[in-house]
Amino acid sequence: MTELQKELRRPGIQQRVFSYAKASPTELVRSKLSTSEIQHRALTYLPDELLANIPENENVYSLFQGFQATIPEDDEDEGQESNLRAPKLLKEDGSRPQGSPSLAELHKQRDKANHRLEMMVVRKNMCSLEIREIDGKISNLNHRRKFVLDKLGGIEQDELKIEQDLHELEGKIEDVIEELRDAATLGRDITPPTKVGADDEATAFETQAMNESFMSASIYEKLPSPKSKRHKLARRKSMPIRHEHFEPGSSVKDFQAHNDIITTLDFDAPFGTMVTASLDDTVRVWDMNLGRCIGLLEGHHAPVRCLQVEDNIAATGSMDASIRLWDLGKAEYLPNETMSNIGDKDHGLSLGNSADEPLGPHQSSMQDCPLFSLEAHVDEVTALHFQGDTLVSGSADKTLRQWDLVKGRCVQTLDVLWAAAQASATIYSGNSQWRAKGRLPDASADFVGALQCFEAALACGTADGMVRLWDLRSGQVHRSLVGHTGPVTCLQFDDVHLITGSLDRSIRIWDLRTGSIYDAYAYENPVTSMTFDSRRIVAAAGENVVKVYDKVDGRHWDCGAGAAVDEDNTAPAVIERVRIKDGFLTEGRKDGVVGIWTC
Numbered sequence: 001m002t003e004l005q006k007e008l009r010r011p012g013i014q015q016r017v018f019s020y021a022k023a024s025p026t027e028l029v030r031s032k033l034s035t036s037e038i039q040h041r042a043l044t045y046l047p048d049e050l051l052a053n054i055p056e057n058e059n060v061y062s063l064f065q066g067f068q069a070t071i072p073e074d075d076e077d078e079g080q081e082s083n084l085r086a087p088k089l090l091k092e093d094g095s096r097p098q099g100s101p102s103l104a105e106l107h108k109q110r111d112k113a114n115h116r117l118e119m120m121v122v123r124k125n126m127c128s129l130e131i132r133e134i135d136g137k138i139s140n141l142n143h144r145r146k147f148v149l150d151k152l153g154g155i156e157q158d159e160l161k162i163e164q165d166l167h168e169l170e171g172k173i174e175d176v177i178e179e180l181r182d183a184a185t186l187g188r189d190i191t192p193p194t195k196v197g198a199d200d201e202a203t204a205f206e207t208q209a210m211n212e213s214f215m216s217a218s219i220y221e222k223l224p225s226p227k228s229k230r231h232k233l234a235r236r237k238s239m240p241i242r243h244e245h246f247e248p249g250s251s252v253k254d255f256q257a258h259n260d261i262i263t264t265l266d267f268d269a270p271f272g273t274m275v276t277a278s279l280d281d282t283v284r285v286w287d288m289n290l291g292r293c294i295g296l297l298e299g300h301h302a303p304v305r306c307l308q309v310e311d312n313i314a315a316t317g318s319m320d321a322s323i324r325l326w327d328l329g330k331a332e333y334l335p336n337e338t339m340s341n342i343g344d345k346d347h348g349l350s351l352g353n354s355a356d357e358p359l360g361p362h363q364s365s366m367q368d369c370p371l372f373s374l375e376a377h378v379d380e381v382t383a384l385h386f387q388g389d390t391l392v393s394g395s396a397d398k399t400l401r402q403w404d405l406v407k408g409r410c411v412q413t414l415d416v417l418w419a420a421a422q423a424s425a426t427i428y429s430g431n432s433q434w435r436a437k438g439r440l441p442d443a444s445a446d447f448v449g450a451l452q453c454f455e456a457a458l459a460c461g462t463a464d465g466m467v468r469l470w471d472l473r474s475g476q477v478h479r480s481l482v483g484h485t486g487p488v489t490c491l492q493f494d495d496v497h498l499i500t501g502s503l504d505r506s507i508r509i510w511d512l513r514t515g516s517i518y519d520a521y522a523y524e525n526p527v528t529s530m531t532f533d534s535r536r537i538v539a540a541a542g543e544n545v546v547k548v549y550d551k552v553d554g555r556h557w558d559c560g561a562g563a564a565v566d567e568d569n570t571a572p573a574v575i576e577r578v579r580i581k582d583g584f585l586t587e588g589r590k591d592g593v594v595g596i597w598t599c
Helices: 002-008 013-022 025-032 035-044 048-052 063-069 074-086 103-189 198-220 416-427
Strands: 251-258 262-267 273-278 283-287 290-296 304-310 313-319 322-327 370-375 381-387 390-395 401-403 411-414 450-453 457-462 467-471 476-482 490-495 496-503 505-509 515-521 528-531 536-540 546-550 555-559 575-581 583-591 592-596
Touching: 025 063, 025 251, 063 313, 074 273, 251 411, 262 575, 262 583, 273 313, 283 528, 313 381, 322 381, 411 416, 457 496, 490 528, 496 528, 528 575, 536 575
Parallel strands: 262 304, 304 381, 381 450, 450 490
Antiparallel strands: 251 592, 262 273, 273 283, 283 290, 304 313, 313 322, 322 370, 381 390, 390 401, 401 411, 450 457, 457 467, 467 476, 490 496, 496 505, 505 515, 528 536, 536 546, 546 555, 575 583, 583 592
16 A cells, blocks of 8 residues: 555656546547547447347358359369369370379369359358248238228228218209299299289289199199208219229129029229119119119010110110110119128228118119100110110111110111122122021021111121121111121120120121231130220120130130139029120129129
8 A cells, every 4th residue: 555655646647647537538538549440339339229139040151151152153163164074084004194183183173163062052042032032022012002902992982972972062052052943933923912902902812822822732742842852873073993903803792683694784984883684674773882772774564685874874675675765863862871782802892881781772763764765676676885866776676776866766777688688689699589698506596686886887796697887877788797607696896896706606806997807716605795995805605704805915814703613612603794894894694693803
């Protein structure tokens, strides 16, 4: 202790202690460490929280080994390896030839080969880890995609609610305007009394009472009360797009629409209004957005064989030889009524709530929809199509009729048999008897199987296998397309191509510019229905799946309930009718079930 006190009394020691007392901790660190060393320690410092959550590394190789494995090998080593694999012959005396490697060189080459083999193993492991990393990223992207799709579904549901609220507000505004108009009308009709004599005053009082009773009987009884008014079915201002982002062939929903074979169906837009007809003598209107039947179109005395839906207008052709037009925009429904039992799907594209019980349409929901009836055919109507103010219908009476929808009457009748006879007379001179160009495999096939019109152009497919192109201005056949050997059951055309389906099991694509066949393919069974959009051609060909042909990549694939293997081994019914618009596919089956798919 005495020696320590002696040391502390020295001036140098005292000066050094005094300088430490004046310096701060930062100055002390800077005096002992250089700037570069301080920066290195600051950058390499990690808090305990990060060190505690270090993930386990599945890679058994170090970072240096991975870096070494990525270095490209020299060409000289590859040349030496090829020389090493070449056979070496010994001389007759057993000595090695000149230029043969020594033992040390062989050991060196062996070490290099072992090193290369180790590097190959490292590269293989790196590729495997990279694949796992990519799989993880794909899984994360799939989860992210599902989240965004659910978000899009929520936006579309909110959009639907806003449109319903907007429609209700528009209805309330119309009610208020109508009430104000009625009040103004009543105020003008009732005149104030004037000062007259007693007899004249009594007469005026009786006249006023008579007028009031007359107004009550004529106006108030005809005006519905606000409580009894029901909301009209409005066309959506924006269409759902969520179905476009799902895998082709995904099921939206299937439900029991009728109790018998679906004879025809059509819809105006994805998740819009769909109309279905069946041999059970009913025609049902469906709101695919709500997933429920909103009404029945009543008026025909026989099953409907053909129909078309365009915007809010529907046209139906029946076996009673009549055509009826309907304004679906006048359909009435209760927004608070329960939806039908169309259940949820895993992908969230379901149309309704599966917990709700099915609810039938209101009896008076379609009472304002009928527009007028067109009656001129003498046999069942098997095909129709309207565009603008023109409707063309085909019947089993072997005639085509052109209708003016403004005047509601027939303006032209085209005799198909006469046109066929004229064509036969031209081809076979001296014999005016009509000769069918194809055979009839089914005697019950419709004589007019399908037709479509656009302005003055009309395409018609008949039971003789012919497709005739008519000019409605002259009423003459402009061109005949020969190729089918069975009755034509369906057709559709666009600006360039005409596509037809037939009971001869084939679908043919015609070039309208040249009148020749552009492409053709066949199925195992007769084609009963066919339609196409901008990308795909879909057809019903006597199976429990829809036959899809992708025009872009030329691929054929099946869509429908029959495409998936059912665990219960219960095969769905055969599909009779199909429709597709913008990748939204609907199909009707023999058991009355309607299926909706993304395509």
